[in-house]
Amino acid sequence: MSYQVLVVDDDIAICEALDRNLRLKGFTVRIANDGEEAISAVETAPPDLVVLDIGMPKIDGIQVTEYLRAQNHMMPICILSAQDEVADRVRGLEAGADDYLVKPFAFAELLARIKALLRRSQEDIIDTVEVGDFQLNQLGRVAEYAGVNLELTKIEFDLLAVLITHMGQVLSRYQLLELVWGYDFEVDSNVVDVFVGYLRKKLKIAGSDQAIHTVRGVGFVFRV
Numbered sequence: 001m002s003y004q005v006l007v008v009d010d011d012i013a014i015c016e017a018l019d020r021n022l023r024l025k026g027f028t029v030r031i032a033n034d035g036e037e038a039i040s041a042v043e044t045a046p047p048d049l050v051v052l053d054i055g056m057p058k059i060d061g062i063q064v065t066e067y068l069r070a071q072n073h074m075m076p077i078c079i080l081s082a083q084d085e086v087a088d089r090v091r092g093l094e095a096g097a098d099d100y101l102v103k104p105f106a107f108a109e110l111l112a113r114i115k116a117l118l119r120r121s122q123e124d125i126i127d128t129v130e131v132g133d134f135q136l137n138q139l140g141r142v143a144e145y146a147g148v149n150l151e152l153t154k155i156e157f158d159l160l161a162v163l164i165t166h167m168g169q170v171l172s173r174y175q176l177l178e179l180v181w182g183y184d185f186e187v188d189s190n191v192v193d194v195f196v197g198y199l200r201k202k203l204k205i206a207g208s209d210q211a212i213h214t215v216r217g218v219g220f221v222f223r224v
Helices: 012-024 035-044 061-070 086-094 107-121 154-165 173-181 190-206
Strands: 004-008 028-032 049-053 077-081 099-102 128-131 134-137 142-145 212-215 219-222
Touching: 004 012, 004 035, 012 028, 012 107, 028 035, 035 049, 035 061, 049 061, 049 107, 061 077, 061 086, 077 086, 077 107, 086 099, 086 190, 099 107, 107 173, 128 154, 134 154, 142 154, 154 173, 154 190, 154 219, 173 190, 173 219, 190 212
Parallel strands: 004 028, 004 049, 049 077, 077 099
Antiparallel strands: 128 134, 134 142, 212 219
8 A cells, every 4th residue: 555645834845855855765755845735735635644844835734733623634644843852842732733753853753753644644533432420432533531522633532532541550751752752763752741731621621530550660550
């Protein structure tokens, strides 16, 4: 199977390099040079994955990501950015991206990220999961607590789904990186703590503040 990747960047040299290298690895590649072209390309024929630069004129990568997620386009999105702060990475992931890679990058690392995201997107999922007062419709991507919609972002939903389906099992940060983001290689795990924090806040607002427990020096566990 040849996966189709949409590469979006206003830097022609980067687009040409990624086009050439991805094709050599067996991917079908389409190119867009700004946010408007990216949205049009996805709406015309959704790709299997999007590689998306943040810093573009007209509509930037964050706005493109937010728009695509609002329109229920759920293909994996890997953001490229020259900004390396944790806050910048979180901003991209909060918008609905699945991964965030800092420029300049080695093609081998981007390829590993792409393969991880595609592998994650192809995994079989259980349609509905009910644990205590929690209910997850994974195909519809709806999460509820005691009948109240939790209004989670894509990453928050995926994180909650992994924790619930591994209820009672202590998961390390690197296990969560693999199960939620699809990584099977070591990366900075700070983002796990950030998103666990976001998820805890939303659960607390809904009336559940004791579901996600920290196991010091190990990771996190879901218990009800």
